[in-house]
Amino acid sequence: QVQLVESGGGLVQAGGSLRLSCAATGRTFNRNAMGWFRQAPGKEREFVGVITWVGGRYYGDSVKGRFTISRINANNTVYLQMNSLKPEDTAVYYCAARLALGVGMVENAYDYWGQGTQVTVSS
Secondary structure, eight states: OEEEEEEEOOETTTTOEEEHHHHHHHHOOTTTTTEEEEEETTTTOOOEEEEETTOOEETTTTTTTTTEEEEGGGGGGEEEOSSOOOOOEEEEEEEEEEESSOOSGGGGGOOOOOOOOEEEEOO
């Protein structure tokens, strides 16, 4: 059974940092793009960023310059380093794995999803 498990969420003050992790079990995704999305209450799920299997990175406009995605293929784990956090970053953050070639920036481009981890940024 394939599972993606996010961790590292929590409460942080504005300007602070958090690092989220996403550990995959059940299969390896070393040659697959891995993405991060977020969903705030009452809003649609939003693309945060994606990392290709060779390390190429693409980010949503709202997080560029503040968030960084990385991966350790040997551990089948992807990370999201979030710096300079703002209250508007408050959301449930999800990681996702894409089986097809290439990268995706929309929800339906991904095949597996984690359960999400809550990030709350206080002002």
